[in-house]
Amino acid sequence: MFKHFLLIARRNLLKRKFYSFINIIGLAIGMTCCILIALYVENELSYDRYNTKHDHIYRVAQTFRSFEKGQKVTTPLPEDYQVWGCAPVGPALAADFPQVKDVVQFMSPVSLLLEFGDKRLQQENLVCIDSTAFKVFSWKLLYGNPQTALVAPNSIVLTQKVAEKFFGNDNPVGKSLRVNNGDNFTVTGVVADVPANSQINFNGLISMTTARKWREDIFNYWGYVDFYTYFVLKDHADIAAMKAGIPAFIKRHNSEDPGYTIAFEKMDDAYLYSKAARQPGPVGSMSNIYLFCCIGIIILIIACVNFMNLSTARSLERAKEVGVRKVMGVQPSALRWQFLFESLLISTVAAVLAVVLTKFSLPLVSALSGKDFTPKEFFNFQLFIWMVGLTLTTGLLAGVYPAWFLSRFQPVEVLKGVFRPSVNSISLRKALVIFQFTLSITLIAGTAIVYTELKFLNNHDLGFAKDQMLVLNFEGDEQVQKNIERIKKSLADQPGVLSVAASRAVPGEFLPNAGTDIQGPDGQMKNKIPLIYEIDFDFIKTLQIPLVAGRNYSRAFLTDSTQSMVINEAAAKMYGYRHPADAVGKKFAQWGRQGTIIGVVKNFNFRSLHTEVEPLTLRYGMPDMLNRILVAVKADHISATIAALEKTWKTEAPQRPFLYHFLDESFNKQYESDQHFGYLFSLFSCLASLIACLGLFGLATFTAQQRIKEIGIRKVLGASVSNIVVLISKDFMRLVLIAIVIAIPLCLLIMNQWLKDFAYRITISPGIFIATAAISILIALVTISWQTVRAALANPVPSIKNE
Structure with missing residues (x-):
């Protein structure tokens, strides 16, 4: 029996190479996506599990x-x-x-x-x-x-x-x-x-x-x-x-x-x-894991839908085969097993191809995800077991309905030549096309939203100048601290330098909290725990942080370094001030220092845009607390400016290596995980769309072949190529349009949930869905037109003569 099934399956695969290729490639890509997503999810779930305890x-x-x-x-x-x-x-x-x-x-x-x-x-x-x-x-x-x-x-x-x-x-x-x-x-x-x-x-x-x-x-x-x-x-x-x-x-x-x-x-x-703050290392997102798992399942379902669609669409071709076998006494159950075996064989071939595709995809996925997936770790016994399960699941999922559908043909109708596909089977194929394009369009729109949000994060006004800002890291070197003003002046004298400042930390870096008493509107001292920046006189000016009330630190006031403090708007609000100006002149006590609030700066995003601006105090830092020097440089001749700064540094601080980075680069590292998420989301969305298009391409090809005589007659009667293309394409385009209508609210529901992780987020505009709809229609048209135009341009004589 097995040998017989294998022989029949082999003949069918070779006889219909084109459809076999589409099914195998579609399933292989779907399986590859599942494997890659499984590797990613397994890596996320395995954090810290290397510890035996x-x-x-x-x-x-x-x-x-x-x-x-x-x-x-x-x-x-x-x-x-x-x-x-x-x-x-x-x-x-x-x-x-x-x-x-x-x-x-x-x-x-x-x-x-x-x-x-x-x-x-x-x-x-x-x-x-x-x-x-x-x-x-x-x-x-x-x-x-x-x-x-x-x-x-x-x-x-x-x-x-x-x-x-x-x-x-x-x-x-x-x-x-x-x-x-x-x-x-x-x-x-x-x-x-x-x-x-x-x-x-x-x-x-x-x-x-x-x-x-x-x-x-x-x-x-x-x-x-x-x-x-x-x-x-x-x-x-x-x-x-x-x-x-x-x-x-x-x-x-x-x-x-x-x-x-x-x-x-x-x-x-x-x-x-964990929802706790101040983690010792990176944190993951369970919602992202759920989302990727859903994407993997969606892609596999789309691939299986292709198989089901093409199998049921080609029912006329296999109807006589089924009829003859039934007349010869073959039971419907045996026919179902035969078709299931064909499905499992295709799934097995696709699984082997998927393993090969996965191996060659690992470097790309490693680069996109920021994780190190190596072939050495990939090929193991666990993979073998997992692939067997995936092959069986895919084969059964893709083959159960076609096996049941094909085995139900009545031999009398088939052999008389009166068999026609039922209305239900045609409706099901249409529903499956709508289903897979709904999912594909949802992913395409989701990708557009992800990239729009990431672009928004990159272009959002943070409230301070981070471009062309060099950060020199001297990590509390005592010699640099003792001579900080002299070193700053030497750096500021170099061509291309706009201004120089010093601080304990810079935006995007770790900040401590400080128990701080500030006089409230009722005159009583209120104790809160805001964050703290320790800065010098030039920090606010160099980073161009706007003041909304009061004044900046100034060397003209002798008490500014010991009895003054600047806070941000969020801190003023936390202590009970609706208007920032009302906080100016109020008393404070912090870490052994007492004095008055001299200014309030506009809220600026010194941390990731995942969180809202937190209350912050900007305290004058004594030289022995400083770790960083910020240098604002002109946009032109940056290389020459850096070379001049390095030469000056080696003269002023020879005991310390010249270490620098650009503030915008280090600040944007906070969004690396979001960028990697966007890359992977885009990759899998493109693959899902590719699989859906493969299925549409196969259906369009089959439809054109089935209607070849009709096309020939219409051409003889004077129909133009455009008329014929529209005739064949309109049914498919109607399905794509229905899919677009269903996909829009589904995408809104999912992506609004994803956007909740960002304190600063975009409002999803209709333009995203209009662009997505246009892209989806264009992709569908291109996919369908390849075969419809070819059929419309064909010579009608052979198709009409052939009976």
Whole structure:
């Protein structure tokens, strides 16, 4: 039986090569999309799962809210928490909860100048961490002892990539690195590079005892925020019991702060499900995963619909075959199995082709997604099992209805030549064409909306000047800090430089919060926790941030550096001022400094446009708090200006390498994940449209062949080529127009939900759908016209003579 089915299937595939090609290519592209989307989704779902204890690891989320005296303390919402918190909570958890096995804390990454011999590099993303790191996280040490590597002060563990920069392939344990032209750090280990699908990434680990040596006081202060706290739960311990004990825990340790509380988040949920702010690394989007899964299913369904449409459309060709077989005694069930076997055979061929297409697509998808998909990881036993399942699913999904439809033909009608396709079968084909084009058009319109939103983000007025703005990174170098004004002046004297400023951070970078008291409209001091920029006199002017009330910092006022503060509109509103001008002259107290508000700047987007502008204080920063120099340069001769700046820097700060980047480039990195999403969305939308067009092309070809005699007669009677093209095309175009009408509200529903992730978003305009409709109609016309024009131009004589 199997051999018989294989023989018949082979004959049919070879006999109708064109339709077989369309079916196989369509299914192969659909399967390829499913595989690629599955790889992407698997990567997103696997974040932090490389840790062997991942299902027992939790982290502490903390709230630092402010409540005035007498104000009711409300239950915090999930978005009120942040993962970035204080240090004392870690030891307190270990002491109070017997369920806790190990606790590890690490600080925000720092950038240090490392030197070994003649090699001198500014190394980013170095993290101070507890010695228990290797007990909690599954980071593999290539050299060194995990028990002692992070115990002693001035100990550093390098990643393999960084170690190779300084020491090649040698074992560096025991060797010293000079740090920031001062202390020597001893290399106590080399850790294998952390997997890319990890929220916690670093280039090196510094012992926490080193940080204690730098600032012992912050480790006992519940109000100082710069630590991430993770812990391992003991086997069979109950996290619910720990959560129930949180109120008593807070009462014992920090009862004086009503706005402080903690919550526990499972590490497995951190990347995709956490709503807490100040994450230690990248975060994913569960809605994007759902969307891509839907796209994968949609594309596969469109490919299967093509198969069903072409199979049922060609029913007349196979009707006699079915009739003869039934007369010879073949049961309908056997015929169904035969047609299902053909479908599974086509699906199998398509699956093999899909694996090949996927292999060659991996570099492109890696570039578009920002993830590293390698063929080595791709080809495994899991893929084999997955492909078997996908092949069976696709074959059955595409073949069940055609098998049932074809096996129902009545042999008497077929062999008499009176068989005609039923109205129901024709209606179903039309419905399937509408269905697949509805999905395709929805994806095309969705792509247009995604790119319109991303363009809006790139072109949105942020409220400050970021173009032609160089950021020189000196990471708190003491010599630069001491001579900051002289260095700024030397840089400002170079041709092509418009202005120079200094600050602790620049827009797009990490900012701390600061407990700040500001006098409210009622005259009482109100305590809130806004963000803080530490800046110099020239920061606001250089970034061209508009003032809406009061004045900027000025060297003409001696108290500006010690008794003055500038805030933004959001901060003025938070403290109760409807009009920014009313906040000018009010008293403030912040981090040991007291004085008055001298100005209010217009809200500017110093963070991603995913969030609204937050309350911000712009505090004058003493030189020992500054890390960045901003240089506004003219648009012309930028290369020459940079060369002049580098020469000046080497003269003024020879101990420090000249490191710079453009502010707009670093700021736009916040939207990399959105850009990658847009690239992938566009790719899969194009492929979905291609598959739909393949099906339409096949149907148009078949329709033209079926109506070849009618076309010949019409030509003889004087019909023009355009008349015939319109005749054949109008039925298909009617279906496409119906699909457009259905796709518009469907797209609006889906994309409005996606846009909710952006605080600043476009309003979806009718123009997007008009353009999408025009593109869809044009694509359909081009697809159909290839065959209809060919049929209309053919010589009518052979078609009329053939009977």
